[in-house]
Amino acid sequence: xxxxxxxxxxxxxxxxxxxxxxxxxxxxxxxxxxxxxxxxxxxxxxxxxxxxxxxxxxxxxxxxxxxxxxxxxxxxxxxxxxxxxxxxxxxxxxxxxxxxxxxxxxxxxxxxxxxxxxxxxxxxxxxxxxxxxxxxxxxxxxxxxxxxxxxxxxxxxxxxxxxxxxxxxxxxxxxxxxxxxxxxxxxxxxxxxxxxxxxxxxxxxxxxxxxxxxxxxxxxxxxxxxxxxxxxxxxxxxxxxxxxxxxxxxxxxxxxxxxxxxxxxxxxxxxxxxxxxx
DNA sequence: TACATTGTTCCGTC
DNA sequence: CGACGGAACAATGT
Numbered sequence: 656x657x658x659x660x661x662x663x664x665x666x667x668x669x670x671x672x673x674x675x676x677x678x679x680x681x682x683x684x685x686x687x688x689x690x691x692x693x694x695x696x697x698x699x700x701x702x703x704x705x706x707x708x709x710x711x712x713x714x715x716x717x718x719x720x721x722x723x724x725x726x727x728x729x730x731x732x733x734x735x736x737x738x739x740x741x742x743x744x745x746x747x748x749x750x751x752x753x754x755x756x757x758x759x760x761x762x763x764x765x766x767x768x769x770x771x772x773x774x775x776x777x778x779x780x781x782x783x784x785x786x787x788x789x790x791x792x793x794x795x796x797x798x799x800x801x802x803x804x805x806x807x808x809x810x811x812x813x814x815x816x817x818x819x820x821x822x823x824x825x826x827x828x829x830x831x832x833x834x835x836x837x838x839x840x841x842x843x844x845x846x847x848x849x850x851x852x853x854x855x856x857x858x859x860x861x862x863x864x865x866x867x868x869x870x871x872x873x874x875x876x877x878x879x880x881x882x883x884x885x886x887x888x889x890x891x892x893x894x895x896x897x898x899x900x901x902x903x904x905x906x907x908x909x910x911x912x913x914x915x916x917x918x919x920x921x922x923x924x925x926x927x928x929x930x931x932x933x
Numbered sequence: 934t935a936c937a938t939t940g941t942t943c944c945g946t947c
Numbered sequence: 948c949g950a951c952g953g954a955a956c957a958a959t960g961t
Contacts, residue, residue, distance in 0.1 A: 891960095
């Protein structure tokens with residue numbers, strides 16, 4: 656699943672492939688992914704998504720790629736930008752012209768002959784045309800500080816996480832801290848030795864210090880290990896699981912040997928080690 | 934077949 | 948009324 660590190664890697668890839676190149680053709684193969692706002696609802700699709708993207712990007716260059724939390728944006732050299740959310744299966748790939756791309760939704764053909772594709776099998780992702788001078792606002796709206804770019808001191812993290820909800824649920828709340836999803840929330844909690852079911856407000860100072868240190872550590876570790884090529888997600892066939900607890904129910908904890916447990920919190924699977932996350 | 938997965942939204946409860 | 952939990956919704960591969 657694309658969370659902060661995967662979106663950051665996607666942004667780095669787009670900077671290599673896209674920045675400075677001119678867009679010579681725009682193909683919208685699924686008009687429903689072009690939306691007015693962050694949403695999965697078909698009713699929020701732009702009326703003429705193809706026309707909108709072509710008007711914004713034909714003949715334009717991408718001058719910048721930005722990221723906040725799990726959101727990214729392509730900033731054009733004209734008046735327009737494109738906000739992107741990868742949803743649960745979105746990714747960007749580059750291919751030679753004429754190469755078919757399964758689940759390709761938007762195709763940007765460049766002046767070097769490459770085609771940069773937004774690919775999204777599950778179609779929970781979207782692209783949102785916006786004015787360039789609104790892109791920073793749109794990127795940050797409703798989000799807490801970016802978990803990697805703005806690492807929080809322990810006391811700041813504690814303040815942002817003041818809720819009776821479980822700490823794992825609070826960590827995934829993008830309004831409190833932007834970037835953690837299911838995988839990196841449970842991995843950071845495992846690294847910090849904190850039980851994901853604990854009430855967030857009940858953590859002590861040492862536990863906040865541990866989390867403040869382990870969250871950026873988890874994200875940076877993932878960046879270092881996922882490389883800078885095309886993204887492959889853990890749920891895809893043939894991709895092995897690089898994580899300590901995520902999707903490892905019943906397997907021995909690599910730190911203490913106890914069996915990894917699973918519980919559902921707010922409708923999402925949580926994995927943790929009952930032995931060393933007391 | 935039912936399930937898993939995301940962010941958003943809505944509804945009921947306290 | 949704010950906080951919170953839970954469920955629904957979108958789509959589709961396994």
